[in-house]
Amino acid sequence: MTTTEDVLKGKYPAKAHAKKVAGYIKSKGGDITGTLYLEGQKTRMIEDNDEPMPFRQRRYFYYLTGCALPDCYFTYDMKTEKSTLFIPPIDPDEVMWSGLPMTPEEALKAYDIDAVLPTTEVNxxxxxxxxxxxxxxxIPNQVSDHITFLSYSAKDFELLKSAIEICRVVKTPYEIALIRHANAISTAAHTAVMRAVSTAANERDLEALFLKSCIERGARDQAYHSVVAAGTAAATLHYVRNDQPLAGKLNLLLDAGAEVACYASDITRTFPLSGAFSVESAAVYDVVLRMQKECIAMLRAGVRWDDVHAHAHRVAIAGLLRLGILKGVAEDIFAAGTSVAFFPHGLGHYLGMDTHDSGGNPDYADPDPMFRYLRVRGTLPAGSVITVEPGIYFCRFIIEPYLRDPKHKGFIDEGVLEKYWDVGGVRIEDNILITDSGYDNLTPTPKEVHEMEKIIRGEA
Known part of the structure; x- marks a missing residue:
């Protein structure tokens, strides 16, 4: 059986990606003898400082090269299928400070490309x-001023960007292995936080521990800014403070994921600070876990993501009716969209080189608030990776307008709701590979209540 480690011993499949993108361009009536041109991200300096900004490679460039070096260029001849990477030549002054850079010979060995030349030879x-x-x-606005295309009979600044975005949706085995590896590292870090949560004093203690756990496993970069939200802060979807004390709060929502070789993981877990959920927290967690499990069970190639998202709302409505937070007829509540007050975001998004990966075709102008923030619309292809992240939140800013709206207020029991504000929010998120016959959950992070509570109490 081929393991993740076995797959990652090979090279990033840059030439296969380039051929795929070229094929898409040809399918759209593009020039079969054309040339693809991309530039990597430039070294950028911090304003009024002699230090460079943290470097993040352009994802379009990385997809066709697998190269994470700054200040590089790339061409791909669609007729001959020859790929050429241009890397910076040796600068003696820079060597004195930073050591020898990668040589053309080393680059040719490291990357899945045909030729390597110095950047001085691009033009x-x-x-x-x-x-x-x-x-x-x-790609528009990603061509340096000194680059000349004067010798080309035609210039197309539209098709390449969209071609790469669409091709990125279906992953190769190598890309899947990278995401799986990032999930394994993030799982170790999430578990480390669970072990420490009952004795930590502040959200920042736990963020630091998560970062340490990732870095010591080889993942220095994070896929996104971590959400380390205790108590009612968990009702803020993209909470960024991560610096508040934990004392007197019920739960911690940890949304954090490592990045490995430009590929993301994106995992959320919600667990009790004390090692045991309160009655109200356990009840809400049960609803969210049921939402996630039922939605994951629906997944396979060709499923319509809009329908899976709608099912999450139906499960949420049924759960909130059982708790007494909602009242009335489930179908009437769904038709009114009242559940959006408690589950205001989309069920998930594509995952890959970006946390919110390309190709999802969202419609943020959708007049229906239940679908407005759904980042993926339409059917899911085999080979895509999508997050499934339902949540139930008790955010006064969002819910209180619903309590004043005649369309919604009759469906919400304010007396019962009052018992749940301190729960803050519960979200559970896994990364799911879509297959022809179903799915493969790439996220092994503990999420069953008894598993998490045992880890927090030091019993596992």
């Missing part, structure tokens, strides 16, 4: 008589 290559001078495909 010479673009104007060379050996290079087809038909159509150049590039």
């Amino acid at each position: 010479a290559e673009l104007t060379s008589s050996s290079t087809p001078k038909t159509t150049i495909y590039a």
Whole structure:
């Protein structure tokens, strides 16, 4: 059986990606003898400082090269399928401070490309008589001023960006292995936080522990800014403070994920600070876990994500009716959209090189608030990776307008609701690979109540 480690011993499949993108361009009537041109992210300096900003490679460039070096360029001849990477030449002054950079020989060995040249030869290559001078495909605002396309008969600044975004949706086995590895590292970090949560004093203690656990396992970069939200702060979807004391609060919502070789994990767990959920917290957690499990069970290639999201709302309504927070007829509540007060975001999003990965075709102008923030619309293809992250939140800013709205207030029992404000919010998030026959959950992080409570209490 091939393991994740076995897959990652190979090279990032840059040429397969380039061929796939070129094929998409051809399918849209593009020039089959054209040239793809991409630039990596430049080294950027901190304003009024001689230090560089933290570097993050452009994802479009990485997808076709697997190269995380700054200040690079790339061309792909669609006719000959030849890929060329241009890397910075040796700068003696820079070597004195930072050591020797990667050489062309090392780059050719490390990356799935055909040729490596210094960046000083980009324009010479673009104007060379050996290079087809038909159509150049590039991304707008990602072409340096000194680059010339004058020798090309046509220039297309539209198709390449959308082609890469669409091709990125279906992952290769190598990309899946990277996401699986990022999930394994993040799982270790989430578990470390669970073990420490009952003795920590502040949200920042737990964020620091999560980062330490990732870094010591080889993942220095994070896929996104972690959400470490205690108590009612968990009702803020993208909470950023991560600096508040834990004393006197019920639960911790931890939404955090490591990044491995430009590929993300995105995991959320909610667990009790004391090692045991309160009655109200346990009841809400049960609803959210049921939402997630039922939605994951629906997944397979061709399923309509809008329908899965709608099912999450139906499960949420049934659960909140059982708790007495909602009252009335479930179908009437669904039709009114009252459940959006407690579950205001979309069920999930594509995952890959970006946490909110490309290709989802969201419609943020949708007049229906139940679907407005759904980041993926339409059917899911085999090979895509999507997050499933239902939640129930008790945010006064969101819920109180519903209590004043005649359309919704009759469906909410304010007396029962009063017991749940301190729960804050519960979200559970896993990363799911879609297959032809179903799905593969890439996230092994504990989420059953008895598992998490045993870890927190030091019994597992």
